[in-house]
Amino acid sequence: MGGDRGALRALWVRRLLIAGVGLLLLWAVTAHSGLLQETLLRQGGGATGARRTVLRVWDWWSPGTDERYATYFGALKREFEQLHPDVEVVFQYVPFPQYEQKMATGLTGSSPPDVFQSSVYWAEGFSDRGMLLPLNDFMARDRAERERRRAAGLPVDTGESVDKEAFLEAAWRHNTKPDGTVFGIPQILDSNCLVWNLELLQKAAETDPEIRDMFVPRSDGSPDYGHLRFDAIQDWAQFRRVVKKLTRYDAQGNLLMDANGNFVQAGFALHAHGSGAEPFMPWIAANGSNFQDAAGTRALFAEPAGVEAVQFLLDLYWKDHVSPPFRRQLSDDEVFNQGKVACIVTGTWAGKYIMRNTEGKLRFDLTPFPPGPHGSGMSTLTWGNMLVISRASSHPDLAWEYIKFVTSKSGALRILKLLDWNSGRKDFYDAPDWQETCRKKPYQTNVPAIAACGKKLRHTQINATNYASQAFFETLLLHYPEIERGQGSFPSVQAGLQQAAQAVDRVYDRYNAQVADWHKEQQP
Amino acid sequence: MSRGKRADWTAYLYIAPAFGLALLFSFFSMGVSFWTSLHQWDPFAGGGRFVGLDNYRRVLAGVDSLFWVSLRNTTLYVVMVVVGMLVTALPLALLCRRVRALQGVFRTLYFLPSITPGVVVALIFYQIFGVFGQPLDKSGTALGAIALMGLWSGAGYNMLIFLAGLNEIPTDFYEAARLDGANSWQEFWHVTLPMLRNTLVFVIVMTIIGAYQVFTSVYVMTQGGPERSTQVLAFDIFMNAFSVAGQMGYASAAAWLLFLVIGVFVAIQMRLLRSRRIYDE
Numbered sequence: 001m002g003g004d005r006g007a008l009r010a011l012w013v014r015r016l017l018i019a020g021v022g023l024l025l026l027w028a029v030t031a032h033s034g035l036l037q038e039t040l041l042r043q044g045g046g047a048t049g050a051r052r053t054v055l056r057v058w059d060w061w062s063p064g065t066d067e068r069y070a071t072y073f074g075a076l077k078r079e080f081e082q083l084h085p086d087v088e089v090v091f092q093y094v095p096f097p098q099y100e101q102k103m104a105t106g107l108t109g110s111s112p113p114d115v116f117q118s119s120v121y122w123a124e125g126f127s128d129r130g131m132l133l134p135l136n137d138f139m140a141r142d143r144a145e146r147e148r149r150r151a152a153g154l155p156v157d158t159g160e161s162v163d164k165e166a167f168l169e170a171a172w173r174h175n176t177k178p179d180g181t182v183f184g185i186p187q188i189l190d191s192n193c194l195v196w197n198l199e200l201l202q203k204a205a206e207t208d209p210e211i212r213d214m215f216v217p218r219s220d221g222s223p224d225y226g227h228l229r230f231d232a233i234q235d236w237a238q239f240r241r242v243v244k245k246l247t248r249y250d251a252q253g254n255l256l257m258d259a260n261g262n263f264v265q266a267g268f269a270l271h272a273h274g275s276g277a278e279p280f281m282p283w284i285a286a287n288g289s290n291f292q293d294a295a296g297t298r299a300l301f302a303e304p305a306g307v308e309a310v311q312f313l314l315d316l317y318w319k320d321h322v323s324p325p326f327r328r329q330l331s332d333d334e335v336f337n338q339g340k341v342a343c344i345v346t347g348t349w350a351g352k353y354i355m356r357n358t359e360g361k362l363r364f365d366l367t368p369f370p371p372g373p374h375g376s377g378m379s380t381l382t383w384g385n386m387l388v389i390s391r392a393s394s395h396p397d398l399a400w401e402y403i404k405f406v407t408s409k410s411g412a413l414r415i416l417k418l419l420d421w422n423s424g425r426k427d428f429y430d431a432p433d434w435q436e437t438c439r440k441k442p443y444q445t446n447v448p449a450i451a452a453c454g455k456k457l458r459h460t461q462i463n464a465t466n467y468a469s470q471a472f473f474e475t476l477l478l479h480y481p482e483i484e485r486g487q488g489s490f491p492s493v494q495a496g497l498q499q500a501a502q503a504v505d506r507v508y509d510r511y512n513a514q515v516a517d518w519h520k521e522q523q524p
Numbered sequence: 525m526s527r528g529k530r531a532d533w534t535a536y537l538y539i540a541p542a543f544g545l546a547l548l549f550s551f552f553s554m555g556v557s558f559w560t561s562l563h564q565w566d567p568f569a570g571g572g573r574f575v576g577l578d579n580y581r582r583v584l585a586g587v588d589s590l591f592w593v594s595l596r597n598t599t600l601y602v603v604m605v606v607v608g609m610l611v612t613a614l615p616l617a618l619l620c621r622r623v624r625a626l627q628g629v630f631r632t633l634y635f636l637p638s639i640t641p642g643v644v645v646a647l648i649f650y651q652i653f654g655v656f657g658q659p660l661d662k663s664g665t666a667l668g669a670i671a672l673m674g675l676w677s678g679a680g681y682n683m684l685i686f687l688a689g690l691n692e693i694p695t696d697f698y699e700a701a702r703l704d705g706a707n708s709w710q711e712f713w714h715v716t717l718p719m720l721r722n723t724l725v726f727v728i729v730m731t732i733i734g735a736y737q738v739f740t741s742v743y744v745m746t747q748g749g750p751e752r753s754t755q756v757l758a759f760d761i762f763m764n765a766f767s768v769a770g771q772m773g774y775a776s777a778a779a780w781l782l783f784l785v786i787g788v789f790v791a792i793q794m795r796l797l798r799s800r801r802i803y804d805e
Contacts, residue, residue: 098766100766100767101567101765101766103568104567104568105567107568125769129566129568131568272750273661273746273749273750274746274747274749326661327654327658327661328650328654328658328660328661328745328746461767461768461769463763463767463768464767464768464769467748467763467767467768468588470747470748470749471748471749471751471752474749474750474751475751478750478751503588506587506588507768510768510769510770510771511768511769511770513770514564514566514769514770515769517564517566517573517770518566
């Protein structure tokens with residue numbers, strides 16, 4: 001009997017212990033994720049104890065991607081709520097691939113965001129659908145207030161100004177419709193660029209004057225091996241020459257492989273799988289054309305400048321053997337981070353990730369794209385993702401205050417400090433913080449010039465056009481030798497591109513018909 | 525009579541909550557989906573223009589339609605997974621039944637893949653395939669590699685179903701067979717397999733239904749490539765629904781056609797393997 005009681009007690013002690021550990025875990029998870037705090041705030045148990053206005057903010061930047069985002073959003077919430085004690089900012093993180101889908105659900109449901117970050121890929125489409133609030137009135141109101149202060153002899157903080165004049169031209173063009181309607185304020189500035197491995201370049205520069213000339217000269221004429229010239233590569237012929245010099249070949253002229261079947265060193269890396277037209281787009285821009293026309297009605301990549309760009313990349317891979325074998329990868333930088341590739345195409349956003357993933361051990365620098373035979377001057381594609389206000393927002397004035405808080409000079413410097421993203425603001429690049437960033441991270445130095453030489457990224461309905469054209473591009477890249485021998489799926493590269501362009505054109509036709517429907521619905 | 529009626533009502537009351545939920549979340553949603561398939565639908569506006577059966581025509585005969593290539597690939601995937609399932613899950617169940625010690629451990633280990641999230645499994649296999657010949661990079665092997673992953677994920681679950689079916693077979697039949705001098709193969713062929721017929725039908729039907737809806741592995745690992753070799757129906761539906769403006773109606777029509785395809789295959793399956801009374805209880 002006593003033994004039974006003892007066993008029963010032991011069982012209960014065990015159950016209580018398990019329950020205790022479970023509760024502890026639950027508390028740890030909810031407290032860490034901020035759920036407890038949010039619940040308390042919703043119940044009026046926040047700092048003031050009063051009912052607070054909730055400002056809903058959506059973003060694909062997420063604490064789940066990188067812990068620095070947790071710090072950033074924490075600071076943003078804290079500082080904004082200090083300025084507006086009656087406001088509670090609630091962030092919702094939506095993964096980039098599902099952004100449009102979730103937005104549709106949020107808008108048709110009853111929980112649309114007040115303000116959200118929009119990629120340039122979607123912003124104009126959202127605006128066409130009538131989902132975004134035009135920002136012209138807010139800007140005009142602020143402009144009038146600045147004028148009033150100036151007239152009254154009061155100080156005006158230009159760093160707080162969020163208007164066209166405050167931003168670089170490259171940043172302020174994806175957010176404006178042809179009729180002048182502004183539907184977003186750029187939050188960051190990004191461009192495609194070439195990323196170069198400085199270790200491999202420096203090694204080659206010891207014996208090669210052409211590669212040595214790619215580096216910025218010091219005052220004594222010696223190369224600064226920590227920094228590349230903005231125009232380090234002058235044209236495609238030089239690019240081809242340089243990446244060939246940076247490739248290790250075997251006796252047959254193929255990419256040299258080690259005993260384990262891994263390549264030893266490649267001058268350039270090109271991807272074929274699942275990238276759609278993205279590997280070609282900045283090269284097409286550098287050759288004087290674009291992926292599509294300005295109106296988003298017709299693909300341009302099958303025209304001579306586009307064909308020439310695609311042919312150039314095909315030759316680099318199949319004839320010059322400068323690239324590692326095509327391989328599906330999780331990220332564009334994966335192969336570069338191994339330190340065996342001299343150059344890849346990526347974007348100005350990639351530096352922070354290369355630093356993080358190589359623990360700062362890989363030295364690299366960024367340059368724009370050299371002009372092709374039909375191009376002129378250094379070039380790339382530039383864009384600025386933006387903050388927008390949902391037309392369904394219950395607090396548009398508050399949403400505008402939030403946008404100004406984030407995209408002002410101080411907001412831009414907060415993003416730089418905590419997240420390493422660059423801004424589209426002019427005054428951002430005059431700030432001491434930026435100078436300090438360039439000193440610590442020399443790869444940032446060329447960024448403003450790269451962005452400034454960039455053409456407007458035009459890619460209406462990117463997911464749809466990629467979906468329609470991806471198989472054509474994959475076939476061209478993977479089976480070029482067969483195409484060249486006349487045994488491929490297409491009689492020529494141009495014919496393949498034309499078929500891809502037709503598929504893309506049909507996407508534009510459908511989309512533009514849909515846009516016309518939306519506009520009709522919006523007419524009173 | 526009245527007592528029987530009362531008993532009926534009680535039964536209806538018991539199933540009412542589940543039926544209500546199914547009505548709301550399954551049948552109502554299906555109705556909305558069918559309604560959507562008859563419209564040029566814009567999810568952002570939550571409405572659209574009536575186009576009748578035009579979406580179905582476009583899915584079946586439109587110049588941009590990837591329905592037929594998706595159907596071919598999906599059917600190929602289904603065949604690979606169903607055959608693979610039969611040659612792995614059933615032998616695993618037979619082996620597991622013979623194991624005297626640690627049977628629970630084996631059952632748990634084989635079942636683990638079934639409860640692992642699909643995205644996690646896909647990312648792990650993505651890395652594994654990267655080391656072993658990169659089959660995902662080649663048009664000829666990518667679909668097979670994805671089927672292999674599907675097989676790995678589902679084999680443990682089906683093994684448990686087979687194991688349950690095997691345990692239901694009365695031991696008398698095996699004893700009688702042994703008395704008649706049957707060897708192991710004859711026991712399997714003349715006793716186990718016929719007695720497992722219902723379980724087999726269930727496993728095959730469920731595998732077909734599941735395999736026709738393959739999506740996560742394709743979405744995570746290949747996005748339908750290379751060169752559309754892993755383009756499957758669910759992926760095509762998803763891409764049209766959420767990547768192309770105003771194509772929700774088209775995607776809904778494709779979803780209904782997928783429903784029809786699955787229905788046809790399952791009906792054929794049920795017809796071919798229809799249960800026959802084998803013994804009297």
